[in-house]
Amino acid sequence: MAYTPDYVDTPPSRAELDAGSGWQLLEFGAPWCPHCSAAQPVVQALLQQHDMPHLKVEDGKGRLLGRAYQVKLWPTVILLHNGEEQGRVVRPLRVEDIEALAALVRRQDA
Incomplete structure (x- = not known):
C-alpha cells in the first residue's frame, strides 16, 4: 500500500492497531x-x-486514539511493527527527519 492522502473516516481502535502485523x-x-x-x-x-500501510488519523478534541498514543503536536508520525511502536517523529520537514524511521525498517528487514 502506498501513501494515503486522505484521513480515514473511522479510525481503528487502539486494540486493532496493537493486534496488527507487519x-x-x-x-x-x-x-x-x-x-x-x-x-x-x-x-x-x-x-x-x-x-x-499508511493510516492518516484526524486528531483533535474528543478523539481518543491520539490520546492513546500521547500525541501532543501535529503531525506525529508513528512507525508500528506487529502493533508495537518502534519510533516516532513529530513535525518532520526534511527527509533527514524521518531517516531514523527508515533505518528501523531496514534493520528489521535485513
Whole structure:
C-alpha cells in the first residue's frame, strides 16, 4: 500500500492497531493543519522507500486514539511493527527527519 492522502473516516481502535502485523505508518494530524501539509512530501518519501500501510488519523478534541498514543503536536508520525511502536517523529520537514524511521525498517528487514 502506498501513501494515503486522505484521513480515514473511522479510525481503528487502539486494540486493532496493537493486534496488527507487519509494518504500518500511523500519522496523526488534521486536514487544515499547515504543519501536516508541509510534512506530506516527507511522509511520501518514506513510503516510496518502504512499502507499508499508511493510516492518516484526524486528531483533535474528543478523539481518543491520539490520546492513546500521547500525541501532543501535529503531525506525529508513528512507525508500528506487529502493533508495537518502534519510533516516532513529530513535525518532520526534511527527509533527514524521518531517516531514523527508515533505518528501523531496514534493520528489521535485513
